[in-house]
Amino acid sequence: MKALSRIYNFLVFAFLYAPIAVMIVYSFNGIKSRSVLEGFSLQWYQELFHDSVIMKSLYTSLLLAVLSAIISTIIGTAAAVGINASRGIRKKIYLAVNNIPMVNPDIVTAVSMMILFVFVFSTLNKFEMGFGTLLIAHITFCIPYVILEVLPKIKGMDSNIYNAALDLGCPPIKSFIKVVLPQIKPGIVTGLIMAFTLSLDDFIISYFNSGSTVQTLSVTIFSMTKKPYSPKINALSTLLFTAILILLLIINLPKDKNSVKKKGAKK
Amino acid sequence: MNKSDTRLKRIMTAPFSVWMAIFVIVPIGLVLYYAFTSSEGGFTLENIASIWEYRGTYLISIELALVATVICLLMAYPLAYSISKMKARRQQTMVLLVMLPMWMNFLIRTYAWMTILEDTGLINTFIKFLLSLVGYEFEGFTMINTNGAIVLGMVYNFLPYMVLPIYTVLTKIDRSVIEAARDLGAGGMDVFTRVILPQSVPGIISGITMVFVPAVSTFVISKLLGGGMTYLIGDIIENYFLGNTGEVNYNVGAALSLVLMVLILISMGIMNHFDEDAETNGGGLF
Amino acid sequence: MKKFISLLLSSIIAFSFAVVAPAANEKTVLNVYNWGEYIDLSTIDMFEEENPNIKVNYTTYDSNEAMYSKIVSGAASYDIVIPSDYMISKLIQDDMLAELDFDNIPNFANVDKAYKNKSYDPENKYTVPYFWGTVVVIYNSKYVAPEDAEKESLDLLWNEKYAGKILMFDNPRDAFGLALTKLGYSQNSESEEEWQEAAELLKEQKPLVQAYVMDAIFDKMEAEEAWIAPYYAGDAIIIQETNPNVDFYIPKEGTNLFFDAMCVLKTSAHKEEAEKFINFMCEPEIAAMNSEEVGYATPITKAAKELLDPEITGNPIIYPGDEFLRENTEVFVNLPQKIQMIQSALWTNLKIQSSESGEKESALDWVDWFCIATAAVGVVSAAYFIVRNSRRKKLWKSAV
Numbered sequence: 039m040k041a042l043s044r045i046y047n048f049l050v051f052a053f054l055y056a057p058i059a060v061m062i063v064y065s066f067n068g069i070k071s072r073s074v075l076e077g078f079s080l081q082w083y084q085e086l087f088h089d090s091v092i093m094k095s096l097y098t099s100l101l102l103a104v105l106s107a108i109i110s111t112i113i114g115t116a117a118a119v120g121i122n123a124s125r126g127i128r129k130k131i132y133l134a135v136n137n138i139p140m141v142n143p144d145i146v147t148a149v150s151m152m153i154l155f156v157f158v159f160s161t162l163n164k165f166e167m168g169f170g171t172l173l174i175a176h177i178t179f180c181i182p183y184v185i186l187e188v189l190p191k192i193k194g195m196d197s198n199i200y201n202a203a204l205d206l207g208c209p210p211i212k213s214f215i216k217v218v219l220p221q222i223k224p225g226i227v228t229g230l231i232m233a234f235t236l237s238l239d240d241f242i243i244s245y246f247n248s249g250s251t252v253q254t255l256s257v258t259i260f261s262m263t264k265k266p267y268s269p270k271i272n273a274l275s276t277l278l279f280t281a282i283l284i285l286l287l288i289i290n291l292p293k294d295k296n297s298v299k300k301k302g303a304k305k
Numbered sequence: 306m307n308k309s310d311t312r313l314k315r316i317m318t319a320p321f322s323v324w325m326a327i328f329v330i331v332p333i334g335l336v337l338y339y340a341f342t343s344s345e346g347g348f349t350l351e352n353i354a355s356i357w358e359y360r361g362t363y364l365i366s367i368e369l370a371l372v373a374t375v376i377c378l379l380m381a382y383p384l385a386y387s388i389s390k391m392k393a394r395r396q397q398t399m400v401l402l403v404m405l406p407m408w409m410n411f412l413i414r415t416y417a418w419m420t421i422l423e424d425t426g427l428i429n430t431f432i433k434f435l436l437s438l439v440g441y442e443f444e445g446f447t448m449i450n451t452n453g454a455i456v457l458g459m460v461y462n463f464l465p466y467m468v469l470p471i472y473t474v475l476t477k478i479d480r481s482v483i484e485a486a487r488d489l490g491a492g493g494m495d496v497f498t499r500v501i502l503p504q505s506v507p508g509i510i511s512g513i514t515m516v517f518v519p520a521v522s523t524f525v526i527s528k529l530l531g532g533g534m535t536y537l538i539g540d541i542i543e544n545y546f547l548g549n550t551g552e553v554n555y556n557v558g559a560a561l562s563l564v565l566m567v568l569i570l571i572s573m574g575i576m577n578h579f580d581e582d583a584e585t586n587g588g589g590l591f
Numbered sequence: 592m593k594k595f596i597s598l599l600l601s602s603i604i605a606f607s608f609a610v611v612a613p614a615a616n617e618k619t620v621l622n623v624y625n626w627g628e629y630i631d632l633s634t635i636d637m638f639e640e641e642n643p644n645i646k647v648n649y650t651t652y653d654s655n656e657a658m659y660s661k662i663v664s665g666a667a668s669y670d671i672v673i674p675s676d677y678m679i680s681k682l683i684q685d686d687m688l689a690e691l692d693f694d695n696i697p698n699f700a701n702v703d704k705a706y707k708n709k710s711y712d713p714e715n716k717y718t719v720p721y722f723w724g725t726v727v728v729i730y731n732s733k734y735v736a737p738e739d740a741e742k743e744s745l746d747l748l749w750n751e752k753y754a755g756k757i758l759m760f761d762n763p764r765d766a767f768g769l770a771l772t773k774l775g776y777s778q779n780s781e782s783e784e785e786w787q788e789a790a791e792l793l794k795e796q797k798p799l800v801q802a803y804v805m806d807a808i809f810d811k812m813e814a815e816e817a818w819i820a821p822y823y824a825g826d827a828i829i830i831q832e833t834n835p836n837v838d839f840y841i842p843k844e845g846t847n848l849f850f851d852a853m854c855v856l857k858t859s860a861h862k863e864e865a866e867k868f869i870n871f872m873c874e875p876e877i878a879a880m881n882s883e884e885v886g887y888a889t890p891i892t893k894a895a896k897e898l899l900d901p902e903i904t905g906n907p908i909i910y911p912g913d914e915f916l917r918e919n920t921e922v923f924v925n926l927p928q929k930i931q932m933i934q935s936a937l938w939t940n941l942k943i944q945s946s947e948s949g950e951k952e953s954a955l956d957w958v959d960w961f962c963i964a965t966a967a968v969g970v971v972s973a974a975y976f977i978v979r980n981s982r983r984k985k986l987w988k989s990a991v
Contacts, residue, residue, distance in 0.1 A: 043387040047399075050384050054406050054464065057417030060427065064420065073425050073814055091649075117321030123314045132318065135325050138333070141573060143522030145539050146562045149546055150332035153555060157335055160665045167667055178328040181321065210313050241412060241525065246546065250622050250667035251648060259412045263529060264653060265627050266809035275413040282408045286401060362943045375965050424755075425816045447755055450802045532802025533761050536942040544939070548660025550763055552935035 058279060065272035072267050082273040089270060095258040098169070099238055102254060106176035107234035113177070114184030114233075115226050119218065121185070122192045139179045140186070148246040151175045155247065167249030175247045176237045183236060184229035191225030192218075231289075336566075339559035352560035359541060359561065363568075366538040369452060370520035373459035374467075377516045378509065380460070381467035385508075386501075388468075389475035400472065407465045415458050415529050422448040422457075422530070450532030458526035459516075466515035474508030475501070510576050518569055538565055618646040621864050624658060624669040626851070627651040627806045628826070629722070631884035638871050645864050653805040654762040662687065662856065670859040671868060673721050676711040676850045677764070680925035688717040689855045695866035698873035705913070706890035709850055710922065718852035719869050722887035724824040725920060726765065726847045727908060729808075729839040731818040743840045745773040747819055749792075754799040758811060758820035761803035763938035764923060765847070766793060769821055772844050772921075779924045783933060790937040794944060803942075812837055823849070824909055825887030841908055841919065848920035850890075 068077025086092060121132045139147050151174075159165045195218065203213035219226075241256035248257055262271050343349040356363075388399045406414060421427045429445040436443040448454055478501060486500045524539030531537075538561065544550050545558030623635075628651075635647050652658040655678040661667055663685075674682065682688050693699055699719055706720040728747055730740055734756070739747055748757055748769065760766040768778040770789035780786060801817050809826065811817040813833045827839040853872065855865045871877060878891040879898035888909050889895050895904050904910050911920075926934065 043383065046383055047387055050380060050464075051402060053461070054403070057414050057421065057461070058406060058409065060420055061413065061417045071814070072420050072810060073423070073427075073430065113320045113324060116317040120314045120316075120318030120321070124318070132321075135329060138329050141518075141569065142566060143518050143539075143569060145522045145524065145542055146336075146566050149542060149558065149562050150336045151328065152546060153335045153339060153559065154328070154332040156555075156664055163665075166665070174328060178324070181324065214313075235408060239408070239410065241410075250624065250650060250661075250669055251620070253650075256410060256412060259410060259416075260525070261627075261651065263412060263416050265651075265806050271413065271416065275409065275417075278413075279409055282405065286405065286408070290397070290401065358940075359943065361945075365945070371966060379965070423814075423816050425814050533804065533942070534797075534800070534802060535945075536939070541939065541943070547657060549654060549657045549761075550935050550938050550942075552932065553660040553663065 058275075061272045062276045062279070065269060065276040067269055067272075070267070070269060082269040083277075085268075086270045086273045086277075091253075092255075092258055092270070092274065095253045095255045098252050099255040102169070102172055102176060103234045103237040106173055106180050106237045107230050109173075110177045110180035110233045111184050111226060111230045114181045114229060115188050115222070117181070118185045118188040118192055118222075119214070122189060136182045136185055138182075140182045144179075144240075144242040145246075147179060148175070148243040151178065151243070152246045166251075167247060169252050171247045171249065172244055172252065172254065175243050176240065179240070179243060180233035180236055183232050184226075187229035187232060188222055188225040191222040195221045336559045336563055339556050340563045341560075342556060344554070344556055352556045353564075355557055356560055356564055359538070362536055362538050362541055363564070365452075365535065366521050367568075369456055369535075369537070370459065370517050373456045373463070373520045374513055374517045376456070376460050377464050377467040378513065381464060381471055381512065382505075382509075385468050385471035385475055388472055396476075400469070403465050403468050403472075411462050412525065412529075415462065415526060418454075418458060418461065418530060419449060422454055424449070449530060450534050452531070452535055454530040455527050455535060455537075458530040459520040459523065462526065463516040463520055466519075467512040470511040470515065471505060471508040474505045478504050514573060514576055517572070521569070522565060618644055619861050619864050620646050620648050621671070621861055621868060622648045622650070622669045623671045623673075623868065624650055624652060624661075625671075625673045627653050628809070628829075629673070629851075629885055629887075631881045634872070634877050634881055637877070638868060641871070642864075642867060645867070647868070655764065656762060668858055668860075669856055670861050670865045671853055671855055673851050673853050675923065676709070676852075677923035677925045679711045679718055679852060679854060682854065683712065683717060684925065687857055689857045689859060689862055690716045691719070691855060691869070692862075692866060695863060696870045696873065698870045701873050701875055701878075701891045701893060703890050703892040703895070706850065710924070711850070712852070718854050719873060720850055720852045720890040721872065722825065722882070722885070723848070723850045723890060724887050724909070725841055725849070725911065725916075726768070726821055727824045727827050727839040727841050729812060729820050729822055729827045729830060729837060731812065731815055731834070731836050732838050733815070733836040734818045740838070740840070743843045745769060745821075745842045745844050748821060749773075749796050749799065750819075751799060753819055755801050756818040757796075757799050757801060758808055758817045759793075759796065759800045759803050760821060761805050763934050765821070766803075766938070767934060768847050768923065770796075772842070772846065775844070778847060778921045779926065781927060781930055783930075786930065786933050786937060790941060793941050797941065797944060823887070825885055828886035828903070828906075828909060839908065841911070843919075845919045845921060848916055848922050850922070 063075070064072070065082055066078050066080070067075055067082075068079045117132070117136075121129060121136075124132065151171075155167055155171050159167075199221075200213060200217050203217045204210065208216070239256070240254075241260060244254040244257050245260065248254060253261075259271065259274075262268065340352055341348055341350070343351065384403075388396055388403075391399065419426070423429070424445050424447065426449070428448070433443050433445060482504075483496055483500055486496050491499065521537075522539045524537060524543045527535055527537045527540055542558055542561050542565070545552070545554050545561065547553070630649070632649075635649055639645060639647060652661065655674050658672060658674060659678060659681070662669060662672065672682075679688075696719060702720055706723065708715045709720075712718045728743075728745065730747065732740065735747070735753065739750060739752070747753075748759070750757075760769070767786070767789050770792040771778050771780055771785065773792060774785070774788055776782075776785045776789070780789075802811070804811065808817075808820050808822050809830055812820055812830045815834070815836070824839070824841075827837070831837045831839070853869045855862055855869075859865055872881070873891060875891050875893040875898055878889045879894035882889040882894060882899060883903075886909070889899070895910070907915070
């Protein structure tokens with residue numbers, strides 16, 4: 039039974055990683071072919087770094103992800119605190135609205151935002167889609183996920199400490215920063231990371247809401263898939279894969295150490 | 306609750322309320338508005354009525370997404386189950402391995418499948434090579450540009466969304482309940498069907514929604530792996546908004562999106578009904 | 592009310608713009624929107640070098656229709672677009688093109704007079720030709736029997752012998768153009784019945800088609816993934832350079848002759864810079880470089896006659912003679928609105944047809960049934976568990 043489940047797990051992981059392995063192997067291909075492997079070269083990596091379109095869209099994507107993660111985390115965290123404190127119908131409405139972007143298929147969210155922008159811009163005959171619309175769209179779909187992460191942390195918090203701070207004469211805002219924030223920090227950090235990755239990974243919403251001047255990396259990749267094949271796309275994904283792998287290792291290693299430490303302390 | 310507290314609460318939610326009102330509620334209002342007006346601006350039901358023409362597309366989208374969801378479930382459950390039984394440290398690594406592909410751009414991953422599935426792709430070349438060793442001429446399978454390829458793309462892309470919630474729920478099952486069942490004489494199969502499976506229903510349900518919703522509305526997978534042979538509802542919506550067929554029509558596009566949205570809301574409603582008495586939500590992704 | 596709402600919304604949007612607007616760039620950005628694989632990118636670098644205060648933002652589209660919808664949505668601003676003949680007429684008709692100041696385009700004199708004052712722009716006020724060419728049938732001689740290719744007919748695209756190895760245009764105008772020509776009708780037919788017939792013909796072809804693609808054709812033909820495809824002559828040359836087995840012909844039934852021309856949109860804020868760019872592209876050396884890279888025929892006389900390889904300019908498929916063009920080709924014109932709607936509806940209809948042949952409704956068959964059965968079992972068992980659980984809970988509650 040155990041051997042069987044091992045084999046099964048192996049097969050599923052083989053399925054998950056097969057395309058990634060193919061991409062990595064072909065990124066070192068000596069010739070420009072999607073089927074034949076011949077020789078080893080790093081030329082596609084070189085070309086990748088000289089491709090101004092890809093580099094520019096990578097920059098756009100990163101900037102967009104950072105900005106939308108920060109802004110949505112601020113709005114989301116504040117909202118989570120407020121939502122947690124509200125009661126009754128008000129709270130229900132907040133939660134329902136918050137659910138909309140998560141429940142809706144991406145394409146519906148994308149299209150509805152596009153309608154909004156086109157409608158407003160054409161009635162005003164001013165502005166055009168670009169970085170601003172992308173940022174707005176990304177913040178909008180990131181906020182609910184931040185709230186999803188932060189809200190349970192606030193719920194689980196001991197509100198007595200906050201009240202005690204108030205009773206001791208600490209002004210609400212100060213006691214919020216000094217007492218509440220440290221307690222919900224883990225939730226905020228997860229929310230921030232999640233917003234960052236969601237924004238970086240998004241294609242559909244960016245596809246409908248980017249104008250003529252800016253393209254995110256996903257949109258650029260999509261246009262590359264429609265053009266004649268270039269192994270640059272493989273080189274790019276290999277680099278992304280390595281970066282993500284390293285990032286995940288960094289994020290996960292200190293966590294392990296902490297848990298080990300905690301265990302030790304308990305003893 | 307004192308007054309300043311209420312004010313603070315209001316201030317805290319104000320940016321959220323304003324933002325969501327403008328960028329979530331108003332856009333959905335505009336979708337509704339466009340769906341029920343003609344391009345000249347008058348009220349009409351024509352857009353909604355014209356959806357009847359696309360019933361086949363809705364059906365095929367739902368069908369393919371359903372097939373992909375079921376395959377995902379069948380593939381994911383055993384995996385999630387076996388991960389949940391591993392040692393804690395190993396569990397962490399395995400979950401990371403499941404998530405890792407998800408962090409990569411899904412377009413790139415889907416694109417890589419083309420290399421594998423094509424007539425001159427890796428699988429066919431490999432089989433041809435093997436058969437040529439025994440002196441047999443083989444024409445190769447047609448895998449790319451079929452509905453099967455689209456389903457494969459969906460399963461591949463959304464499998465982690467099924468594994469993770471099921472896994473989360475499985476780890477939360479109280480071991481002592483399983484032990485109690487054992488002590489009361491339940492066999493391995495009985496424990497699974499009567500204790501573990503019912504308790505993992507919330508995870509399964511959240512997995513199903515997380516796979517089905519993006520699968521039913523995709524247009525990228527059908528483009529890349531389907532070769533433009535099968536239009537899914539996402540493709541039609543994309544066409545009406547970005548006009549690759551020559552006609553841009555926000556009104557019909559909005560009507561199509563509206564119906565898609567309603568379909569999903571209905572299925573979510575049904576799902577939540579099943580999920581009623583489990584108050585835990587199936588566990589997040591991260 | 593509408594005004595008020597949009598004012599409110601836009602002030603908020605404007606605010607967020609102001610906050611995040613990237614640092615003001617001193618260079619003028621020229622947005623050029625062109626077909627994919629339709630330029631030698633180094634010419635852009637050369638242009639930027641020559642005009643250090645202009646930065647070209649180059650983006651691509653893969654059909655006239657996609658380009659059109661992007662610019663009419665008003666969501667994006669482009670300075671230069673390079674549409675084809677019929678789309679130019681449409682843009683002129685919609686009053687979207689700016690009249691060019693030909694004083695800024697002295698190199699317009701380099702354009703062969705055969706490509707001036709074409710029907711889409713009779714007084715030549717709006718356009719400067721970029722490339723021209725015909726639609727050809729490309730095939731791989733390794734797989735396509737000589738007797739089938741020798742007929743030089745459109746029938747090859749409907750030949751069942753090559754089912755699954757045929758590619759087709761993924762845009763309605765070109766696809767319907769081929770079908771109409773095969774039926775012996777005009778590609779600009781205004782008869783609804785003829786369009787219906789063409790749609791039937793395309794439906795007939797669908798089971799034989801491997802995929803509907805545009806520029807993906809390069810890979811598929813070069814790697815011999817597909818054997819037969821209709822496409823533009825210039826691209827056929829490029830494919831042939833990579834895979835010498837590939838050959839092509841102009842179908843004997845006739846074909847489409849197209850002109851792509853550079854236009855400046857009325858909304859452009861940098862008309863002068865745009866004209867500079869157009870002028871630059873008309874330099875014989877640049878045009879020759881460009882033509883060599885993309886394979887299409889250039890309308891610049893000197894480039895075609897002196898600078899380019901005579902082997903290419905002598906190729907009767909890339910540079911067919913005037914007489915041949917007059918007798919065998921047709922230029923698309925802007926179709927009446929009614930026909931455009933019919934075309935779009937018929938095309939969507941073709942695409943939503945099940946791709947598998949008539950007898951089978953779906954490719955999945957047993958997989959389908961299996962999954963539907965599993966889903967049904969799942970629903971039933973889930974319902975069972977829930978009912979049982981809730982009953983137990985009630986029992987438990989009543990007991991307590």
